[in-house]
Amino acid sequence: MKRKFPAVIIALLLVGLAAYQMIQNEREVSAAGSIRPPEMARNKPVPSFTLKALDGKGYEVGGEREKPLIVNFWASWCGPCHEEAPDLKRMYDKYGGQMDLYSVNVTKDDRLEDVKGFVKKYDLSFPVLLDQKGTSAELYRILFVPTSFLIDKHGILRDVIHVLPPDLLEQRIQLLINS
Structure with missing residues (x-):
């Protein structure tokens, strides 16, 4: 159990960091008052x-x-x-x-x-x-x-x-x- 403890801590830290970055990105978009441009995808309409x-x-x-x-x-x-x-x-x-x-x-x-x-x-x-x-x-x-x-x-x-x-x-x- 003691050997798995560092791996579990690292995994939790990585998940926490990813969640933090996602929240920060959403705040930046909201603060700017803009919406991300649409994804460019084949077989879909292009932005005008x-x-x-x-x-x-x-x-x-x-x-x-x-x-x-x-x-x-x-x-x-x-x-x-x-x-x-x-x-x-x-x-x-x-x-x-x-x-x-x-x-x-x-x-x-x-x-x-x-x-x-x-x-x-x-x-x-x-x-x-x-x-x-x-x-x-x-x-x-x-x-x-x-x-x-x-x-x-x-x-x-x-x-x-x-x-x-x-x-x-x-x-x-x-x-x-x-x-």
């Missing part, structure tokens, strides 16, 4: 947001639409985003009539002149939305860039991808278009 783009227009994500949508979160300082940009451009040039692509710059952590330089460098013709406060990135729980959400025309999340080789990216886009 509207952002202004470099072209000055507002673009809406979420809900029913005429075509499927890819929402790509990125930043100009991100190396993998530079790798991915030419492939996204090629896919948009090829499938733009069958899908929309909104490129969401996490502007809160970027500089507008760098964003414009990136768009010019890769000759991007799809809308480049500016998430200046980071609220859309937070809503979509962006932990790193690039992250793309493939959303069907009913506003349902079908896939989440990061940088893929061009052939796999095209396969995922074709699946989205045919969903």
Whole structure:
């Protein structure tokens, strides 16, 4: 019995610590007056947001639409985003009539002149939305860039991808278009 006593004490301390952290997290959410963003789950509706783009227009994500949508979160300082940009451009040039692509710059952590330089460098013709406060990135729980959400025309999340080789990216886009 004496040998089990330390293990029991450690287990009780761990349970107590976990309970304390859970209570603290709930208090922080209540104190902030905010609710956690919804979980991003495949085959579930995506959260809605509207952002202004470099072209000055507002673009809406979420809900029913005429075509499927890819929402790509990125930043100009991100190396993998530079790798991915030419492939996204090629896919948009090829499938733009069958899908929309909104490129969401996490502007809160970027500089507008760098964003414009990136768009010019890769000759991007799809809308480049500016998430200046980071609220859309937070809503979509962006932990790193690039992250793309493939959303069907009913506003349902079908896939989440990061940088893929061009052939796999095209396969995922074709699946989205045919969903």
